[in-house]
Amino acid sequence: MGKFCCCNCIFSCVCACIFQILCVIIVIFSILILAIWLIWRPNKVYFHVSDASLAKFDFSPSTTTLDYDLNLNFEIRNSNEKIGVKYELLEAKSNFHQKKFATTNFELFSQDSKNTTTLHQEIKGQTDIQLGDREKSDYEDEKKNGAFNIYTVFNVQMRLKSGWITTGKIKFTVGCGLRVPLKSSNASAFQRTNCMVFPSWVS
Numbered sequence: 480m481g482k483f484c485c486c487n488c489i490f491s492c493v494c495a496c497i498f499q500i501l502c503v504i505i506v507i508f509s510i511l512i513l514a515i516w517l518i519w520r521p522n523k524v525y526f527h528v529s530d531a532s533l534a535k536f537d538f539s540p541s542t543t544t545l546d547y548d549l550n551l552n553f554e555i556r557n558s559n560e561k562i563g564v565k566y567e568l569l570e571a572k573s574n575f576h577q578k579k580f581a582t583t584n585f586e587l588f589s590q591d592s593k594n595t596t597t598l599h600q601e602i603k604g605q606t607d608i609q610l611g612d613r614e615k616s617d618y619e620d621e622k623k624n625g626a627f628n629i630y631t632v633f634n635v636q637m638r639l640k641s642g643w644i645t646t647g648k649i650k651f652t653v654g655c656g657l658r659v660p661l662k663s664s665n666a667s668a669f670q671r672t673n674c675m676v677f678p679s680w681v682s
Contacts, residue, residue: 524564525556526633526674529597531659536627538618543609545580549573549602549629549659553585556595561641564590567648568636573602573629576614580606625664631655633674652677 534548569585633653660666
């Protein structure tokens, strides 16, 4: 009976010590995370489309072929004072009335703190696209007006870095609703568009 009590007491002491050590580790880790956050004070990275135009956007109902030539100027603003950004994926998916017609990748780069980078991309080609009667009617109306409603989604992967510290991959989606004029039309000039950032991407 005495030996059982002694073993039980030792076991309780060991458990108490392990629990105290874990608590200390959690506290130290929390303080470290708080200190890093206070040093970095991370801010948002902002995304804008500063200019966009269509050299052509021709849909053939008989062949369901869309012939497009879209030019985008895409701005990324890193507003952080002490944090740089390394981009590991910048993929753009362009859609006309929820019908995807193009996927393209921007050139990857690293961005210093307090920096704005402008990326230019020509999205050009032909694709088969299935438009319903409603979408065909919208296409004809927008063609008459000389500007098309194009929704571009950017899938982004990046890492934050400051000194010797680099985070894991951060994934999110940037959505940009654009009204893009045809160069050959008399439509109003493109209006600079702010994009919305979503936590994780949508395929």
